[in-house]
Amino acid sequence: MTLANALPKIQIRDLQVAFGSNKVLQGVNLDIAPGDSLVVIGGSGSGKSVLLKCILGLLHPQAGSIKIDGEEVVGLTGDELEAVRHKIGMLFQSAALFDSLTVWENVAFGLTQGEKMPRQEAKQVALKRLAEVGLQAQVGELMPSELSGGMKKRVGLARAIATEPDIIFFDEPTTGLDPIMGAMIDKLIVEVTQAAGATGLTITHDMASARRISNRMAMLFEGRIIWDGATDQVEACGNPYVEQFINGRPDGPIEMKIQDHFG
Numbered sequence: 001m002t003l004a005n006a007l008p009k010i011q012i013r014d015l016q017v018a019f020g021s022n023k024v025l026q027g028v029n030l031d032i033a034p035g036d037s038l039v040v041i042g043g044s045g046s047g048k049s050v051l052l053k054c055i056l057g058l059l060h061p062q063a064g065s066i067k068i069d070g071e072e073v074v075g076l077t078g079d080e081l082e083a084v085r086h087k088i089g090m091l092f093q094s095a096a097l098f099d100s101l102t103v104w105e106n107v108a109f110g111l112t113q114g115e116k117m118p119r120q121e122a123k124q125v126a127l128k129r130l131a132e133v134g135l136q137a138q139v140g141e142l143m144p145s146e147l148s149g150g151m152k153k154r155v156g157l158a159r160a161i162a163t164e165p166d167i168i169f170f171d172e173p174t175t176g177l178d179p180i181m182g183a184m185i186d187k188l189i190v191e192v193t194q195a196a197g198a199t200g201l202t203i204t205h206d207m208a209s210a211r212r213i214s215n216r217m218a219m220l221f222e223g224r225i226i227w228d229g230a231t232d233q234v235e236a237c238g239n240p241y242v243e244q245f246i247n248g249r250p251d252g253p254i255e256m257k258i259q260d261h262f263g
């Protein structure tokens, strides 16, 4: 539930990132309220991953501000950056599990390494998290190579929530899954995020998934957020770029831009 006057969980102002002459983010402004689940949509190469990397401190913007809980994170290094990252759980596109660790060790990684929790205690937490994503304790003893794609995503989700983060990032959470498994992962994402009272930030191309996961959407186009609003209003938002994108129409203002470049 969004509180009208609550301090944004994440506040982004005039964020600018360029790689040489490629100006990827050209003044991004975005507020994400506590408890919101926001999906950032936008075409390939529009800068969605760059935006997430800036929030994680993996990329340094040329200009602009990113505040988490009111604290500036741009420019942080060392322990201060680690403290910010500790607030964020992440489900990576490929689930990004360590091949040489068992499933439960993967889930417990942030607890044993980051929080120095004793191994047996961390294992109990990991098994609890695995149960929350519908996986039995025996799965905890398997190696990642023994899992299907859907199971890997579940394990990745269990790992993302293991340290009870305030914020969870989901990078293309349904990529590579069949539609039913994708819908199941979406349902789990909603359940675990709400149960944790966490704020969600997702990047995806999968509009069905975006609609299921989010209560808010923002569209990134030509380096800026060109629309940001409630998910249930996106169909009728009146923005021709957003309407073309969410309906996957080949014709419209976005195609005209592509023709400008290559035509």
Ligand SMILES: Nc1ncnc2c1ncn2[C@@H]1O[C@H](COP(=O)(O)OP(=O)(O)OP(=O)(O)O)[C@@H](O)[C@H]1O
Pocket: 019, 022, 024, 042, 043, 044, 045, 046, 047, 048, 049, 050, 051
């Ligand atoms: N480390 C980097 N060095 C140089 N250019 C980069 C780097 N990271 C990203 N880019 C460029 O920034 C632009 C945005 O990339 P980004 O990966 O954020 O797009 P995206 O919206 O996540 O795309 P997709 O949906 O295809 O994953 C691209 O033009 C990309 O080539």
